[in-house]
Amino acid sequence: MKVEPATSPLLALLAGFISELRAAGLPVSLTENLDAMEAIQHIPIEDRDAFKYALAATLVKNHAHWRAFETVFEVYFSLRGAEYDLVDGEWPEGMDLSDFVDGLDGQQRRQGGGGGEAMSAEQLAEMLFQALMRGDDALMRAIARQAVQRYAGMEPGRPVGGTYYLYRTLRNLDLDGVLDRLMDQARHDAPGDLTPLEERLERDEFEARIDQLRKEVEAEIRRRLVADRGVEAMAKTLRKPLPEDVDFMHASREEMMALRRAIYPLTRKLAVRLARKRRHGRKGPLDFRNTMRHSLSYGGVPAEPKFRYPRPAKPEIMVVADVSGSVAAFARFTLHLVYAISNQFSKVRSFVFIDGLDEVTSFFEGVDDIGEAVHRVNAEADVVWVDGHSDYGHAFEVFWERYGKDVGPKTTVMILGDARNNYHASQAWILKEIEHRARKVFWLNPEPGAYWDTGDSIVSEYGVHCDGVFEVRNLRQLEGFVENLV
Amino acid sequence: MSFSFADVDSVRKGLSGVQYLADEGIAGVVYLAERLQKPVLVEGPAGTGKTQLAKSVAEATGARLIRLQCYEGLDESKALYEWNYKKQLLRIQAERQGEDPEGEGMWQQIEDDLFSEEFLLTRPLLEAIRAAEPVVLLIDEVDRVEIETEALLLEILSDYQVSIPELGTVAASQIPLVFLTSNNTRELSEALKRRCLFLHIDYPDLDREKEIVLAKVPGVGESLADQVARIVRSVRQIELKKAPSVSETLDWARTLVLLGVEHIDADTAAETVNILLKYRSDIEKALKEFASSDEEFAVPAATP
Secondary structure, three states, rough: OOOOEEEEEHHHHHHHHHHHHHEEEEEEEEHHHHHHHHHHOOOOOOOHHHEEEHHHHHHOHHHHHHHHHHHHHHHOOOOOOOHHOOOOOOOOOOOHHHHHOOOOOHHHHHHHHHHHHHHEEEEEEHHHHHHHHHHOOHHHHHHHHHHHHHOOOOOOOOOOOOOOHHHHHHHHHHHHHHHHHHHOOOOOOOOOOOOHHHHHHHHHHHHHHHHHHHHHHHHHHHHHHHHHHHHHHHHHHHOOOOOHOHHHHHOOOHHHHHHHHHHHHHHHHHHHHHHHHOOOOOOOOOOOOHHHHHHHHHHHOOOOEEEEOOOOOOEEEEEHHHHHOOHHHHHHHHHHHHHHHHHHOOEEEEEOOOOOOOOOOOHHHOOHHHHHHHHHHHHHHOOOOOOOOHHHHHHHHHHHHHHHHHHHOOOOEEEOOEEEEEOOOOOOHHHHHHHHHHOEEEEEEOOOOOOOOOOEEHHHHOOOOOEEEEOOHHHHHHHHHHHHHO | OOOOOHHHHHHHHHHOOOOOOOOOOHHHHHHHHHHHHOEEEEEOOOOOOOHHHHHHHHHHHHOEEEEOOOOOOHHHHHHOOOEEEHHHHHHHHHHHOOOOOOOOHHHHHHHHHHHHHHHEEEOHHHHHHHOOOOOOEEEEHHHHHHHHHHHHHHHHHOOOEEEOOEEEEEOOOOOOEEEEEOOOOOOOHHHHHHHHEEEOOOOHHHHHHHHHHHHOOOOOOOHHHHHHHHHHHHHOOOOOOOOOOHHHHHHHHHHHHHHHOOOOHHHHHHHHHHHOOHHHHHHHHHHHHHHHOOOOOOOOOOOO
């Protein structure tokens, strides 16, 4: 596993790598595949970073896919390259550890210099502290290895992705405590008192280092898992959907973060695209009156023809969103997206409900930061009437009673929710009335189509009174829907 | 075919010789682009040195830089070539005055003459193809052209040739190094992406940013550069409308040097933050964030 010329084993590995990328959802074409094969002949595999970037440059053409690529790369190539050889519990050669354990007594220090096995937990913690304090990368990597070996308690052959091992290792390292200690030390070392600014900078620095340690631990666990279970099995376990394909209803916390990061560029792109659409394609019939009017300045010769450009009416939008439990995230993203392009509509009003209903339009008015406004909606809107379980029927009743008169022929009503009514009365007649008055009524359901009308879901009972019921489970579908709406 | 760079490392050295500090990814992709003879599509937030990369590569290799700035409404006649119709008209007139244009054969000859290279105006893309000396072609902000206009680029990007109906195909005498930049305001077409190597340039990490400041700002001290880089990193962690770019970092560092600041304290930072951030709401947010970090000390720094 040392120097690998670009011969068939490497190409075979690459073929497996690419098919895994495709399985993860990345669109890798045949040309790109060939490019990658050619690229790796110019870059030696020992230069791991350059090798990684070479593959990325030829295979990944969208930055949002970078995370997915990286995961697959780590799995497939983690055992390659000399410095990544799997060595159990041994410190890198030539590393003198004795000066890292200053605070310990003499006997322990001698042991600490010899090998990792004999170290106590306290010594490891002390070394971790020192390594973080100095930002020593090599030592951090060594500690990560030690920590995984000591704390993760990995059992060979178990089909897991390693999250649990990571949790166990990190819990034992007590990184929050270490951060506090580092800050104490920084405050102690500073000549005077730390100003808030300096304090903040120190903290950011240490957090970055701790984050790096966490990544080292993760990489180490992954290396061991790959060695244990083989490349293909691991890649399959670690496979995650791309950000635009993440299901709103089942997103993990980390995926939520990725989604939130993804939505901002998405809205910007959408806004640009829609504005462009509006500007172009403006061909109208001749405006005879206007042309004659302007011909007067040319002595009656219609030299300057005028056209009647179509001015497509901007729709007025009412968003009625269920914000209970599982569908809350979906409502949040939709509100975010609708408000981000609100200049494409003449007016946007929003309502949220669980079993009671509240108008939240004012939260969004004159606000720069939509994310902040959405957060306020969650915290402040008065949406609970009885017990805080979704009651579409009652929510619609309230809506009809209070705001029904505002629904007019220009209004498009969007209803967001899974229509799981907890067996309350559906009051579907209200939707019928709304459909009667409004321009369009759309229902967006974050549940997969197969689950509709199962259990207490009554989508179709409402759906017959809507102009369309759409399954919107991920950003890709949401983007598509909103674009068609305008 | 000779190459300007022997390996990835020499790319990095060459670029740092012209004050462009490339990281592993950038150097690797530039190297590959030359070896594979493929264009590079550079994407990333504004102000991270995408355009500068092309300029620096041109400078480092001693090649001529030809630049095509894209905008909405860019068309063939601005990007590829155009017939110099004024000159063509003059030519017809001159012909008429000289001899009596009666015979059919005469007209045929004029027509052939009219569509010869003499009357061709080359625009950047054709220029890059026809140049005899090494060339770096920069197609800037390619996401600004309409998706239909993108198709103009495809022939030149994959085959390094331009087809002119009246003249035939002009193939490149040397393969230019092509950089396309994009701010990602719209999704580029698959066809375009497939033909390019992809490079995403993100904000630099702490050490690189510090080096950039040191290299680009005359008179800046080591400790000031370090502080600048660290503060900018912290500012970028806040959720802002527009995070400070590298060029804004450099502007800020220059200002601090001009003001004679050696050590940045909270007051200096507050007074000069408007160079780093351009939105009022962002400035307020940053100031609030830094002022309050000592009160909510027990809570880990807010990184939403």
